[in-house]
Amino acid sequence: MSTATQMQVKIRLPGGPLFDGEVIQINAVAQDGAFGILPNHTDFVSALVPSVLLLTQPDGAERIFGIDEGLLVKSGHKVEIAVRRGVESHDLETLGHTVDAFFEAVEDDERIARSALSRLEANMVRRFAGLRKDPTP
Structure with a gap:
């Protein structure tokens, strides 16, 4: 096994990438607690919980994700x-506000989509009900 000083990290959302780059350290939180990963860490899989994900880049800069x-x-x-x-x-100080604003906007979008879907379903039910009526006088 080669000794590396960096890892290639990709963070993906359902709609596309959130981050793609080289890092020297990852700090994350799983169901059983927080953990850190360095480039030569053993391979593994972990389920993450809602939390702060911290990536340290080779120049020492930290990227913070909610x-x-x-x-x-x-x-x-x-x-x-x-x-x-x-x-x-x-930064961590503004992360709470950023996450709240982002998730609130997503929830608003989901609420609008659910409302539109409900209207479409109701319209379809009315049209099917109209088809069941006897056309003879």
Whole structure:
């Protein structure tokens, strides 16, 4: 096994990528607690819980993400992270507000979509009910 100093990390959302780049350390939270990953860590899979995901880049810069539940897969020097919802923030102090605003907007969009779907379903039921009426006088 080669000794590496970096990992290639990809964070993916259902709608597309959230992050793709080189990192030297990952800090995440699973159901059984927080953990850290360095480039030569053994391969593994972990279910992530809603939490803060912290990535340290080679230049020492930290990338902070608020994530919903997800899955982390480390294989060799590549780490794939798939999350339902996630958002990046510049610092921990503003992360709470950023996450709240983002998730609130997503919930509003989901509420609008559910409402539109309900209207479509009601319209379909009315049309099918109209087809069942006897057309003879």
